Amino acid sequence: MKRLILLGAFLALPAIAQDFSRSAAPENGFSYVLGDVQEHWQGGQISWYYNPTNQPAGLSTEDVVGLIKIATAKWEGMCNLQFNYQGLITSAAPMLDATWNTIDRINVIGWAVLTGSRADYDGYTQWWYDASGNMADADMVLNSARTWTQSNKQSLEALITHELGHVLGLQHSKTSESIMYVPYHTYSYQRTLRGDDAQACAALYGASSNAESNRLFNWAEQYPNLFAPAVAASATYAGYYYRYYPTTNSYVGTKDGIVWYIGPDGQLQNLGPMGNYLGTAYGAGF
Template identity: 25%
Template sequence: MSIIQRMKLSFTKLVLAFLLFFPVVGSTTVVRMQTSLGVIDVQLFDSAAPLTVANFLSYVDSGAYNRSFIHRSMKSFIIQGGGYVWDGSTNNTVKTIPSGTPVVNEFSPSRSNLRGTIAMAKLGGDPNSATNQWFFNLADNSANLDSQNGGFTVFGQVVGKGMAAVDAIAALQVVNGGGTNGVFSNLPLISIPATGTSIKESNLVMINSVTSNHSKLESDSDRVFAYLEGLYPEYLSPANSFPTGSVLSPVSSASSTSGIYYYRYYPTTKSYIATANGTVYYLGSASQNQIMSLGSLSDYLAAAAAKGY
């Protein structure tokens, strides 16, 4: 079987699986984290944890998480972020992200701290102290975190191939970076600075931007593009950011039209994804640079909607 046939079969099987096992629902919120080691898409549990989701999105929408970094990594347990940003404009210093009013704990046993979920960090002995910091569960931590401190509120789960980026971060070497009360004592680094050299931005796992799709997407095609970017980064890279702010800031700032095609171009992989006349198309190295039909836009849209795009 050729690489073209394998790719097309992979796309087709995926769509069929979603259509069979996931009902088409109203679009939920998906947040995209653009990290140093890849894209992490997170589907939020808007209805199940509304206060926590609203709290998290308030930081996303304000841009508070842009240029933040993963500041804690515990092997086979969690990676944590949302607390600190790297400020390159002021002599490359670390700044604390200002925290807002703590959110009421919304832990539920129906949303356990399982691998691939995101939950809010909080202060010890205070179930209602979550503000801006969050963590990804690297393993099934339900036995520990579901019963501790009122339970840690899970408010979303990683979708697409985001766990590849999460696992890549978790596999990095960890150093003791100090900080007040040892806040950076388990700091993951992409590269270790030379002895006597300070940690720089290039050493850190940066989260360059965090955006969400809860602002209106311009078209069904853009929803499918965003969905496929998260699912197939090996073909569609770099992924684009979701819109920020008002509905007048559409995700399609990266999309263009040429003839009958509405498309996006991915310079890293030198590939295109496009729609035309109700069909999704791919053009790139996997198709020997020939335009290849991947199937019905409506089918992909149903799969994308099931995952919140």
């Protein structure tokens, strides 16, 4: 691949969160946007490093790596890809202005003050691929000109979740009900992948065997009286795939196509086949 190629650039959220009206997308209609040549990582394997240089004082390296791992797990729960953490690196920085001939083929997430046309963004991802659609490099810069502290870690997690959509090969979606949609949703919204995001990732890598469960759980979290706080991580236990909600002291899980629930009374309840809920969940955008 000597030819040129190149970048999909991307961005992330403006500093000011806003709410936007929903589009008139058809029910269950998706309009995610893949790359020009459907670029993606071979075998669904995405290695990444974290470079803590210029990391905001209010955050620790452990904090940031932890947030990135939370974000990668969301995508891994929807499609057949794996983000493989390679550790810390300071000898390579994210290089947004690299060319095909100067990329280092080391995927780095790090910090810098974004300038010029990028200054309006909280984060920015650039990726490089060959004409056959093979990803070669992807770098993400988190804007250290912003204030990032313990109190807005969830916003940073949401930002990273959106940026990782670019790292895996997605452009901005035309469907409002997507975390890849522009104009950008709020960070609160962007913490939860939508059905369009799941479908987009699956188009490149195939759907995860847990995708239906995660989409159902994401929808269930819209009921905070039952499942709070929202945006719990998924886990496995004894054949169950589940999430735990400490505020409501409840669990929701799936096993063999059945939905299970444990509430504050500790009783395991069979809520019936997943198929009884998926249509509603998908119709609601999850």
